[in-house]
Amino acid sequence: MKIPKRILPLVEDGLVDEVLRPLMSGKEASVYVVRSGSDIRCAKVYKEANKRSFKQAVQYQEGRKVRNSRRQRAMEKGSKFGRKEQEDAWHNAEVDALYKLADAGVRVPQPYGCFDGVLLMELVTDDDGQVAPRLNDVSMSAEQAREDHALVMTYVMRMLYVGLVHGDLSEFNVLVDDYGPVIIDLPQAVDAAANNHAQWMFERDVNNMTTYYGQYAPDLLETRYAKEIWALYEDAALHPDLELTGQFEDTDEEADVDSVLLEIKAAIEEERERIERMQDAEETN
Numbered sequence: 001m002k003i004p005k006r007i008l009p010l011v012e013d014g015l016v017d018e019v020l021r022p023l024m025s026g027k028e029a030s031v032y033v034v035r036s037g038s039d040i041r042c043a044k045v046y047k048e049a050n051k052r053s054f055k056q057a058v059q060y061q062e063g064r065k066v067r068n069s070r071r072q073r074a075m076e077k078g079s080k081f082g083r084k085e086q087e088d089a090w091h092n093a094e095v096d097a098l099y100k101l102a103d104a105g106v107r108v109p110q111p112y113g114c115f116d117g118v119l120l121m122e123l124v125t126d127d128d129g130q131v132a133p134r135l136n137d138v139s140m141s142a143e144q145a146r147e148d149h150a151l152v153m154t155y156v157m158r159m160l161y162v163g164l165v166h167g168d169l170s171e172f173n174v175l176v177d178d179y180g181p182v183i184i185d186l187p188q189a190v191d192a193a194a195n196n197h198a199q200w201m202f203e204r205d206v207n208n209m210t211t212y213y214g215q216y217a218p219d220l221l222e223t224r225y226a227k228e229i230w231a232l233y234e235d236a237a238l239h240p241d242l243e244l245t246g247q248f249e250d251t252d253e254e255a256d257v258d259s260v261l262l263e264i265k266a267a268i269e270e271e272r273e274r275i276e277r278m279q280d281a282e283e284t285n
Helices: 008-012 057-061 069-077 080-103 142-161 198-214 218-222 225-234 257-284
Strands: 018-025 029-036 039-046 111-115 118-122 174-177 180-183
Touching: 008 118, 018 039, 039 080, 080 111, 080 118, 142 180, 142 198, 142 218, 142 225, 198 218, 198 225, 198 257
Parallel strands: none
Antiparallel strands: 018 029, 029 039, 039 118, 111 118, 174 180
């Protein structure tokens, strides 16, 4: 096929030998299957900021810092140079998160680097070499749902243990291969300690996954992993190999009304975006 303009520099630099076919096109990026030597990989081409539809980008970027103070000031002022640096930071955030999470024992695609807005990474496949499906395209038994849900809960716990929250986790950005769930799409990952929205983003991530698996195993809907894991995080009691219970008892402390309202607004927006993703998935298929 014709080489996409954004991937052409990678071909010229010898990082990609051939573009085999488009894999998918979403609101934030287009993904292509490529060949690098004898390896089949994927190239994720991020869309420019004015063509993306990630409306809460500012919320996700809260707390992100760059080492170079000049670049940080430019990003804060919104200059042309600053906007470019902000885009680079958005792209590199996914690469950094992938490396960090892999080291923490979270199943994610192996990254090979980000080059001018193109992320080159592992193509997740099954044992037959077929591209792994997204979770929303997979059906399962109640037993399998419980097993995979437990794995995902462990993954989000390990993510939080190293200070990260996915921020947009749902059945649309989890792949399923022969060994279980693989977490994808992390450019919006947030710093749990530096982002004021981190807690409700974390709870939304966990609740999204529990709701999805709960359609196959309804007993999962009674679990409270989000509250349990976040409480352990606040108490500095998280550990990568911690065995979670899914149980949590509320305290008698006065409710934080502002936080509740924020969560309600976020839930409404999330439902709207979920519907849009489902419509996009149907159009892609």
